[in-house]
Amino acid sequence: MRSGVNRFVGGIAAVLLLFAATSVTDTRTAQAQPATTPRDGYGFAVGAPMTWMSPMDADRELDAVARTGATWLRVFVDWSRIEPMPGAYDWGYLDHWIDGAVSRGLQVLAMVSYTPEWGRTPGSYFSAPPVDPALLASFLTTLVKRYGDRVSSWEVWNEPNVPLFFGYLDDRAARYTALLKAAYPAIKAVQPHSTVLAAGMSRAFAPDAPPTFVEAMYALGAGGFFDAMAMHPYVYPAGLGIDDHNGWSDVERVRQLMVDNGDGGKKIWMTEIGAPTAAATPGGVTQQEQARQITDVLAKAARTVYSGPVFIYSIRDIDTADQTDDQDNFGALLTSDWRPKVTAEVLAR
Numbered sequence: 001m002r003s004g005v006n007r008f009v010g011g012i013a014a015v016l017l018l019f020a021a022t023s024v025t026d027t028r029t030a031q032a033q034p035a036t037t038p039r040d041g042y043g044f045a046v047g048a049p050m051t052w053m054s055p056m057d058a059d060r061e062l063d064a065v066a067r068t069g070a071t072w073l074r075v076f077v078d079w080s081r082i083e084p085m086p087g088a089y090d091w092g093y094l095d096h097w098i099d100g101a102v103s104r105g106l107q108v109l110a111m112v113s114y115t116p117e118w119g120r121t122p123g124s125y126f127s128a129p130p131v132d133p134a135l136l137a138s139f140l141t142t143l144v145k146r147y148g149d150r151v152s153s154w155e156v157w158n159e160p161n162v163p164l165f166f167g168y169l170d171d172r173a174a175r176y177t178a179l180l181k182a183a184y185p186a187i188k189a190v191q192p193h194s195t196v197l198a199a200g201m202s203r204a205f206a207p208d209a210p211p212t213f214v215e216a217m218y219a220l221g222a223g224g225f226f227d228a229m230a231m232h233p234y235v236y237p238a239g240l241g242i243d244d245h246n247g248w249s250d251v252e253r254v255r256q257l258m259v260d261n262g263d264g265g266k267k268i269w270m271t272e273i274g275a276p277t278a279a280a281t282p283g284g285v286t287q288q289e290q291a292r293q294i295t296d297v298l299a300k301a302a303r304t305v306y307s308g309p310v311f312i313y314s315i316r317d318i319d320t321a322d323q324t325d326d327q328d329n330f331g332a333l334l335t336s337d338w339r340p341k342v343t344a345e346v347l348a349r
Helices: 055-066 092-103 133-147 172-190 210-219 249-260 287-302 342-346
Strands: 015-018 033-036 042-045 072-078 107-113 153-158 195-201 228-231 267-273 307-313
Touching: 033 287, 042 107, 055 092, 072 092, 072 307, 092 107, 107 133, 107 195, 107 267, 133 172, 153 172, 172 195, 172 210, 195 210, 195 267, 210 249, 228 249, 249 267, 267 287, 287 307, 287 342
Parallel strands: 042 072, 042 307, 072 107, 107 153, 153 195, 195 228, 228 267, 267 307
Antiparallel strands: 015 033
């Protein structure tokens, strides 16, 4: 998940049109090109800003999503914020986002991450796993009981293959597999027909590369403890055709690992895609190129039989004025001062 880190679409996928657009800073003029959406639909992810955004701003972002063909919202469940003390819960921001999504006809994927201070190793970062996986299992039991009539898809953690999002541990694959083995039965005990996702894997090179991490998970017995895999195939800055950070090619490698381990029937959900429009950073792209890369990945997913829903990160920039920080400029639909971006026009219904 960057920055600190479903209405179902069936049958024939909707056709999107990337309107011709130009920019004096864009060396590649965006050309009109058709793109299709995955058969399981697409949606948006917001991440950490969900937890501090005002209800009014949350509603404005949800309204922006509703103006597109999106059918899903990935909601960040910040365990550390919701259960700051054992058994003491604050559901405020989460209620607002989930109810707001459902009222707009969006299906919800709930992504659970961030351990409360009382549940992790003293002095560790909040993205570190709990000292005992049973602590997460207990929280998930409470969570699913509360939202089970509105949410049936659950993603267990975020990007555990990279140190920033799973503590700076040497045994991250083992620790994550243990977490998954505790989480899966806890969710299924409350909601047997739910869909449980293994955490979205960040693009990374060895030794943190998604195929390396997933191979280790299988060796540790993770195969029976998830219904779908999740990946984050970002392809910026060069785009899908170059794929210089293995954003999409690692999806294909993970898919082959799944097939080799008897999980060929499980799908891969792309729980984050996108690109930052931060002109002063090496990874930044123009708004036109951002729209192109998003529609390229949507179309690529639509052409694969194993892709589940795809989630665009994110809805709105955090600080468009700061063009030196790519993490503040992943908004696909809106600038931080609520001006529509090119992708909003491309994905408009």
